[in-house]
Amino acid sequence: LSTCLPNTAIRDAFQTMSRDNVGSLVVVDSDGESHGLVTFRSLAERMVEPGVDPARESVTNAMQPAIAVANDTPLWQVEDVRERDRCKYLVVTDAGRAVGMLSQTDIVRELRAHQSGPHALISRAQSYEELAQHFHQIDSIAAQAQETNRRAQAAVRILSETHLAIQRRCVELTLDEHEARGHGRPPIAYALIIMGSGGRREMMLDPDQDNGLILEDHASTEAIEIDAWFARFSDRLNSNLDRVGYILCPGDIMARNTMYRKSLSAWKTQITSMTLRPNEKVARWSNIVFDFDAQYGDEALAWEMRAHLNGELKNNAGLLKLMMEDDAQGRAPINWFNQLVTTDRPDGMEIVDVKRNGMRIVANGARILALKFGIGACNTSERIHALVRNGILSRDFGATVSAAYDELLDILLTHQLEQRHSGTPLDKEVAPQALTAPAREALRVSMRAVKRFQERLQSEFGAGPF
Known part of the structure; x- marks a missing residue:
């Protein structure tokens, strides 16, 4: 000392x-x-x-x-x-x-040191079958992380880093496989990006694939050969990730789709076009893709794309307003009397969709405000803290929203671990009556904070409550 x-x-x-x-x-x-x-x-x-x-x-x-x-x-x-x-x-x-x-x-x-054991084993995996075994151990890793970390955000971060370690090793094995098949190594620099919950480091037990490729700018005379290499690689990579356990994205937001595999200049052109001529479809797309982060390859390409995005949005807030309106289609399940409002399922169960009507609203709001004020962080908690540091949210309000998000993460993670233990398919629908009285009250208070945060977001763009 x-x-x-x-x-x-x-x-x-x-x-x-x-x-x-x-x-x-x-x-x-x-x-x-x-x-x-x-x-x-x-x-x-x-x-x-x-x-x-x-x-x-x-x-x-x-x-x-x-x-x-x-x-x-x-x-x-x-x-x-x-x-x-x-x-x-x-x-x-x-x-x-x-x-x-x-x-x-x-x-x-020190916190990361607790993860070093499984990560070291993952990094030495020699086959997709070995990686699949690690994927199937995710439940126990999640349960241990939740038990040893009082804050759910820390547990989910550990869970996400484990998912990403498995995926990165899958990329390495795919590169080796691609070379062994006679296709050689990557012809130019590239960045494999991960989007959505992966980009935010907020992955739960069974994330699907949301990925893309940023390719280094290259001469048009080389385009056919380079595009062919990365098309083959992307198709193989998405198939291998699915083989390991990360299912193909239902919306086809994957590197094998040419819409998500292009040069840095092409990405920039698309971003500029979207900010100048936004629409509802673009807004919904942006609420997923703009949470991107480098997963493998040349991180500088992802940083440059992030800097371009922040620059374009600085003077073109129309897209952000449409993103806010898209977010408003989800509502916090709280009535005028600050009581929980449940939805009846066909089986008669009264449920609350914790992700759609809670976590997603906070994540969307933190994203939109972060983009408006040029904050580069992707993780929801880090965005909220940055908004507080920059004076955009008060310290007390930021702490309230962050605590609510943490509580919702904990409730959902607990719910899904219980479903895995009982062999029930995973969902995001929590039955308040199945919770303990303190957990039920925590859910109500958290959803109240979600509602206030959504109202704060709407006021930022001059919109009244939806």
């Missing part, structure tokens, strides 16, 4: 951080009790203020409060504290004395 005393000069604190190769110092007294911390940023901001002499100025004038956790605090609770207080560093204490420091990076690295 790197520390300094309260009377340490700013210049000396800088030298200590450089020597110890750390980004922060805990300010402690002679008894080792923490008084706060300083970072490179807080010191630099103090140094540039008029009249400040770094050789004389005390670090206490650049100090920020230190959020402390006891050394026996469970990791999930540490992450909850960091998330709640929006802090990058946490001071670890033992009987009140500072004994260590945890950064956001440390926490993420």
